[in-house]
Amino acid sequence: MDDEEARTRLLDTAEELFYAEGIQAVGMDRIRAGSGVPLKRLYRLFPAKEALVTAYLERRDQRWTRSLRDAVTGAPEPVTAVFDWLAGWFCEPDFRGCAFLNAYGELGTGPAAVLDVVRRHKSELRGLLGELAGPDRPGLADQLLILVEGATVVAALDPGPEPARRAREAAERLLTATD
Template structure:
């Protein structure tokens, strides 16, 4: 009996997070109510509030789950598409272009969430900062592996972030290619670390 309840709880969590992720990302966090999530998930409002007593908790769970998946997809792409350290840096921008081209792409979930709630929700602001810091750390690791100076990571990070914002606003993949060209110029102009 207990085992069945654990599966039911896990299934309910998954259904709620799937519905929340789709709705929050597609329509925006503030425009989606708990009743919308109940309808989309098929989970009763009572059960929803048992699992997530406040909408902010559901928003946090959505951002946490999406973070792990986003960073995992990026790392898998880079590892699978480039063997040379400098090529790995450029593979980041190739992955961004692929992501920007997905039919449901609506910008960066953390930039969007921060724009909506960052001023009033320290939890959402914290998740956005943590996600961006983790992405920056990932780039720092790639830059170090390429034996390039650490400040290059910050420059590549800003190129990638600018591409995300531009792609989200204009619903275009070109910002990734333009950022990649700028990244290539920076990489070529940067001498290896001593």
């Protein structure tokens, strides 16, 4: 196994366990055991748990954001397509809310690198919503972000598409009111 394969195995295992059980609940030994990567190589690739958590969140950010962008690109109503995409995500069997908010909730202002990834993810999401809302409506982008985040938190407590549907209805009202 080369370093790239070891890194992928470690990140796959970390993502599965951190997202399902929480960052603090999962030790490095569980990551090692689940990935089959020797402890020495694990610590060579990720010298501290903070480095592994940061890499996990960065990779998740790239995948999550790309999936959302793909879903809204070319959609007739890209803003409401965001909420349609969320409805699908909320129905996934392993859905457990926002990994970034979960990490922040667990770690607070703890590791700076982790907090940076969380802030960057939310800033990128707000930027995407701003692109979809249009250049002259920065307030609308902020409102849409609140709807996305609120729907995600509600769905974490009660999974299913309904929080996304309700947020979509609110977004439609905002779009109509600001046109």
